[in-house]
Amino acid sequence: MKSRFFYLFLLITIYTSCSSSEPVTEPEEITIDIYFPPGNSETWETKTISSLGWNENELQPLLDFLEEKNTKSFIILNEGKIVVEAYMNGHDESKPWYWASAGKTLTTTVSGIAQEEGLINLNNKVSDYIGNGWTSAPLEKENLITCINLLSMNSGLDDSIGDNVSKENLQYAADAGTRWAYHNVYVKMQDVIAQASSTNWSNYFNTKLKDKIGMSGAWIQNNDFSVYWSNTRSMARFGLMIYAKGMWNDNQIISEAFLNEATNTSQNINKSYGYLWWLNGKESYHLPASQVKFPGKLIPNAPDDTFAALGKNDQKIYVVPSKKIVVIRMGDSASNINFALSSFDNDLWEKLNAVIK
Structure with missing residues (x-):
């Protein structure tokens, strides 16, 4: 009984203090x-490693590793x-x-902009915009494919035929939404x-994204699509x-x-994939050209909240909100030719952690 009354008294005391005439201080908003x-x-402000409390002694080993691994450029923001x-x-x-498949995320971003402008609805089927017969799949199967399926890599189209995205190469493998496969x-x-905006892709991209954030660059034709x-x-x-949440x-x-x-x-098959973004910290992942589910995190050495744009031959954009950083790597393949994730990602993060921790 004694402990019961004590807790009752404690609750009354807490309630009274919170209900007093004293103003309750709101938590300070963190900006x-x-x-x-x-x-x-070309003007871009800088910070020093020492001002952040990072380990400056580990910077040169990181840069040596990058140069040895065929890197051409590297930035940490x-x-x-x-x-x-x-x-x-x-x-x-x-x-x-070239960005290679890291540039897929440019398409994601512009798709979101077009939806916000009311030009498209990502839940609509692709044929609503570019007409029937854009694949070789039976019409009833083609009409299952939505814009979201394209961004999530679960269109159900056969990824084993090659990179070409002509009608002849876009063949049915499974119903949309039932199979994840990395596909161009x-x-x-x-x-x-382009159809929804009554212009071409490059013009819409330039106006809505590139010019607004001061990017250079261009889409260069590579076979039947641009890089x-x-x-x-x-x-x-x-x-x-x-990183700035779209600002x-x-x-x-x-x-x-x-x-x-x-x-x-974005779907239940490859937990480590969003809308053309790769996601760390999930329970499992799939890789391009494979239907195997691998257990564990995509990049074990990277922070769990890392998400990434990954391109052929190790083109990389890592965004890590918990560390307040963006990391860029461009270059030739660090080892073997790859389409997205490689062993280089985990090795690079081992070196990065030695600097930023």
């Missing part, structure tokens, strides 16, 4: 001060400011390089946006806009709600 470089200027910027193996800050068919979203090329700082600008200065380029959706699991 993140993000720096955005001006226009498409902290809250938008450059902490590390390095060029190697004959590259420099003015030279463009995502580029049909660019056709959807984005730019200098490294332009890739960093895009990564920064994503650039005072402008909301893409909604935070859409980015949250895009950078979380």
Whole structure:
């Protein structure tokens, strides 16, 4: 009985103190001060490793590792400011390089913008925008494929035929939504946006994204689809806009709600995949050209909240909100040719952790 009355007294005391005439202090709102470089200027403010309390002695081993692994350029941003910027193996800050499949996330972002403008609805079927017969699948199967399926890599189209996205190569393998497979068919979203906006893909991309955040670069034709090329700082600008939850200065380029959706699991097959973004910290993952489910995290050495744009031959954008950083890597393949994830990701994060921890 004694303990019962004690707890009753304690509850009354807490209630009384909270209900007194004394004003209750609201928790202080925590704001993140993000720096955005001006226009498409070369001016970009910096921070030092020492000011962040990072381990400066581990920077040179990181840079040596990057150079040895065929890297051409590397940037670390902290809250938008450059902490590390390095060029190697004959590259420099003015030279463009290809994003490969890291550029898929550009298509994701512009798709979200087009939806917010009311031009498209990502839940609609692809044929609503580009007409019937864009695949070789039976019409009833083609009409199961939505724009979301293209962004989630679960269109059900056969990924074993090759990179070509002509009608003849887009063949039925399974019903949309039932099979995850890494496939270049995502580029049909660019056709959807071009049709819905009554312009071409490059013009819409330039107006709605590239020009607004001061990127350089262009879409260069590669067989029957385009690959984005730019200098490294332009890739960093895009990564920064994503880190800033879709903001650039005072402008909301893409909604935070859409980015949250895009950078979380998009389907139940590959837990580590959003809308063309790779996600760390999940219980399992799939890899390109495989139907095998691998247990564990995508990049064990990286923070769990890391999400990434990953491209062929180790083109990388890592966004890590918990560390307030964006990391960019461009170059040739670190080891063997790969389409997205490679052993280099985990090895690189081992070296990164030695610097930033």
